[in-house]
Amino acid sequence: MAIRVCVFDAYGTLFDVSAAARDAAAEPGREAFAAHWPEISALWRQKQLEYTWLRAIAGQHIDFWTVTQDGLDYALEAVGLDDVALRTRLLELYHQLSAYPEVPQMLATLKENGYQTAILSNGEPGMLDAAVRSAGIGPMLDAVLSVQDVGIFKPHDRVYTMVTERFACTPDDVLFVSSNGWDAAGAVGFGFQTVWVNRAGLPMDRLWAKPAHTLTDLTTIPELAS
The missing domain is CATH 1.10.150.240 (Putative phosphatase; domain 2)
Incomplete structure (x- = not known):
């Protein structure tokens, strides 16, 4: 799909x-x-x-x-x-963390290409809102989803279910991107098409699932989504 x-x-x-x-x-x-x-x-x-x-x-x-x-x-x-x-x-x-340099343009390109975009994070809503505002990326996001709404941290399946419920979609409709190997494994297990952003050049985690793609930054995410 x-x-x-x-x-x-x-x-x-x-x-x-x-x-x-x-x-x-x-x-x-x-x-x-x-x-x-x-x-x-x-x-x-x-x-x-x-x-x-x-x-x-x-x-x-x-x-x-x-x-x-x-x-x-x-x-x-x-x-x-x-x-x-x-x-x-x-x-x-x-509370004022900077976004990586490629993030604003990458998100803007996704929106221009018609994709819905979201954050799915362990972060609680207040700290996520502060980071999004500080980075100036709020207008490029359709949703900011926090595990606080389900009461358990990643990589529990209840967290990933928040995405399919919010966007009324199936896991196959979603490209999920994380810099954490364990998070990527959880997302693959749930059924998302998944990208691991390996900025540090680390070995892949030995877990129950592997991401379909590995990148060193987020620049080419719009190309992968197409």
């Missing part, structure tokens, strides 16, 4: 999750943080994701913003940084 809807994961796919730590490290007076920011950023993201999986398995759902704060607290403590002002600044910057 032909693609009707293009759906994107948010964090790491459309929005650069390293931007908050990188931007904070460049600010005056952050020398101690600047020496460790890549390690902190990577550990923050790792724990953020791990906590979603563990909470989903245990049936202990909370909003993604709380998970994001918990992951940051772990990362800062792991490198021995106890700085309340830094923590506050990093969380502020996380």
